[in-house]
Amino acid sequence: MNYQKVAKDVLKHVGGKENIKHVTHCATRLRFTLYEQSKVDNESIKQMKEVIDAVDKGGQYQVVIGNEVEDVYKNLMKEGNLEDNHNNDREDEVDNRNIFIKLLDVIASIFTPIIPVLAGSGMIKALIAIIDTFKLTNSDTAVHRILTILGDAGFYFLPVILAVSAAKKFNVNQYIAIVIGGVLLHPAFIQIVKEGKSSGEGVSFLGMPVGLVDYASTVIPIILAIWFMSFVEKQLNKFIPKAIKIVLVPMFTILIVAIVTLIVLGPIGNYLGIGLSYVFATLNVHVGWLVPTLVGLFMPLLVMTGMHYALISLGINELASKNFDPIAGPGMFVSNLAQAGAAFAIVFRTKNKELKTLASSTSFTAIFGITEPVLYGVNLRYKRPLVAAMIGGGVGGLYYGITGVGRFAQIPPGILSIPGYIGPDGFGVLIHAIIGIIIAFVVAFLISLTLGINEETLDVEEQHNASDNNQIADKDTFTGAHVNAPITGEVIPLNEVNDPTFAAELLGKGVAIKPTEGKVYAPADGTITALLDSHHAIGITSDEGVEILIHVGLDTVELNGQFYFPQVENGQEIKQGQLLLEFDSKQINDAGYETTTPVIITNTAEFDDVETIVNQTMTHGEKIINIS
Incomplete structure (x- = not known):
């Protein structure tokens, strides 16, 4: 790699040195805080063969280089005559972060582990929709009823499922969180509501x-509840004596969190939805064309908060009183197709095979009106497709508003609801309905295709093969190797990590560990090849030529070495099991950072197979990765 040329090109494409307010680097990325984000030539940076990815993350522009980032950083400083602020305070960066983006990141990270549930359940619901359309079986048969249960379960029990991933995100007891989710769906509570x-x-x-709310399939109430639980549990653990904590902490946590959720946190979305319903009903009287525009534009956000249920009720009332619904149905219809279009574009933009499959399957279910998989699995997760979907839905809704489209029957807003737009006066409304969803799909598709996603990259394997520093010692004599756990804790798949670059395996295959103690040990015999000034990441080349990155925490480069205590230095030879680093998990968490630690094989492309062992608790020294 020509470090000087790479640095020069990156400097040019981020808008020159005049546009750089602050720049630093971590183990794999250049991290820029820029004066004007609009000056960045993102596509040119991504097309550089030395660049793995480029990520705009919460006000910080990150260029993923890989193991050679430090050399590129040094040349960048020299090329731009920039002040070395690698250890500067992070205050400026924090000020640029957008609270709304942070909220979306939290929701997306909570949904990432449950994407298979949404995708699988969504496909079953799409299958049922096809069965119903072609009348392949009656709805009262056991086959139909069981299939319906299989398709609905993943969505109906979302509060319970999300309780688990939210508990992991907010670092609280998962089993108590499940109880809180169970309270919201308890049959006795449902009866009380009725x-x-x-x-x-x-x-x-x-x-x-107590709010009379149906919490089935809701999202925000349980996330708010578990977020609140993180404060309650922490305070209770402080004040309740250790001898009785095991009984009283769970008891008071359930009492306080469940009651506050049922009275305050849970009904928030419902009350806002009622107010929103009144606003839309009023707008429909005075500026009717605007209503489907707004519904099409904001429907993804309304779904996330549960406020869309109020609109559904309003639409049903319109059908009951006027036999015509111009409010809820049309806006939801174009929004659903726009979400499908936005996600489908990602199939053509990403090189990641798993993401291609996910985007294609979830866009298919969205066409049938089942949008949770595509919303939480693709569009919200990568944000740019969400923007495209909202714009597409808004444009399609505007067309509906101008042409006076409404539905004549209560049918779930998917492609199979088209017959519901056939009115007593003929096919005029139907034709405009079809044109509207085509507009929504195409607009969202084109915008999403143009914007792409942060995970879009050149073929990763080609990138690694192009690097002259990523060759194992002797391919002909290599007979295999393994990597042991460097940290004691829960080993999880990389796709559960709250960082898109690690989660998409752009830096290589591996695992992540949620530490239960603050010590890092050598996972193999080898040499320390990278130990940053921030001490949060260690690069190791094993004696077999395996390149290992241990990245302690997410975005912890911003701590500038606080709470990290290295026990080795660059270039030092190490033995498996040797203590490399100590860190203070509590201080890191209190500073607002996750200690989840990715363990990556950065020269993955040089091996035939990298097999990981996940979803179990490991002690340091136990095998977690097999390489052949």
């Missing part, structure tokens, strides 16, 4: 009103 609604008298707990 009785309260039918009587009109409501329900109270110790004089406080």
